[in-house]
Every structure is written in structure tokens, then in C-alpha cells.
Amino acid sequence: MLFSDYSETKRIYHIISIIDLDKTMRNGIKYDDKNTYKSKYYDFHDYIDQYRSGEIPHWVIRKKAIFGSLNFARDHKFHSHTVLLGVNIDPEKCWIANENLANQVYEPFILQGVAKYSDAQLYLKNEGSKLLAEYWKKSCSFNDNLENRWDKVKGYDAEVLIFHDIKPGDIEVLSIISDHRMMSDDEWIKHFCKVK
Secondary structure, X not given: OOOOOHHHHOOEEEEEEHHHHHHHHHHOEOOOOOOHHHHHHHHHHHHHHOOOOXXXXXXXXXXXXXXXXXXXXXXXXXXXXXXXXXXXXXXXXXXXXXHHHHHHHHHHHHHOOOHHHOOHHHHHHHHHHHHHHHHHHOOEEHHHHHHHXXXXXXXXXXXXXXXXXXXXXXXXXXXXXXXXXXXEHHHHHHHHOXXX
């Protein structure tokens, strides 16, 4: 793993575009504060929420979540021009689910509206609906995960659904990622901000 375990760090990880960094450090993070939220993700999250079972607490609504990760593999491929943040959370207001299951539905959901790929609707109705039912069935509270450690099971890529705003004081810039390298905040400042 790239970082020490949550049991030691008491923080999770959130990735943002470098374009959003200034606003994030000034205002914190809200679930719908990114430009891409409405255009890229709201409908997808809403679709997944439709498969929520009755056992899931009423406050667990994916379209109202901030998404984070408990950790990353050492060889994780981060997107360029992003910032990796360490954030403090309230464990009582977080939920864990298997992102691998949701990811298998994303492209079919997006591309079903393109004529060439419209038959992806059949995948969504059949295989996709099973995956999303499983997504919710195998989800749990953040604290339940700490006891049972589903995130350590092979094939369970735990995403953290955070259901509270994150204040600027609970955010730390860990790394800035470009096409060519991943630099810590201090390394980036030393390289780009210290004129010789």
C-alpha cells in the first residue's frame, strides 16, 4: 500500500483536479462543488441509488457523497493534473462500498445514449442490475469495515462515501501529479517556486 493504514493515519484520500485546488483549500469540499458533478456524475450516482436496498440507512445517498479512498496500491496509476489530498473524516458519517462493482457499470451507463452502443442498455438491465444490487449488499458502515476489513479482501476496492462537508483545516495536500511525475507538496514548491 502507498500509505500507512487508516488505523495509524486516521485519514482517507481524495483526488481533485489542479483547477479546483485553490477553491478547495479556501472553502473545503462539498459533494456538489465541482464543475463536473452535474455534467458527469450526478445521473450515474442517481442510477446507482435506485438499487439501494431497504437495509441501507436513509442518509446513505450516493448522489450526495464525497468520494474517497482508504489507500492505494504502490503502483496505482493516478490521472495527470490532479492533486492527492489527505482528509480527516467523521467515521460515523461515512459508508464503504466496492468501487469495482460500480466501475463495471459506468461506461455502459454513459455510452448507452450513443447509437452505436445503445445495446448497452441490455447489459445494464441484466448484468448491471446484478452488479449494483451486489454493490449495495456488500456495502457497510465505515466503522463496520474497520472491524471486518472488507477493504483488505482481494477484489474489494473500497470507496469511502463521505456524508459531511470537509473543512479546509481537515485537508492536506499530499502530492501533485503531472504526466511525468508525482511530487509531494514540499517537492513541488521546492522545484517550481524556489527561483534560483
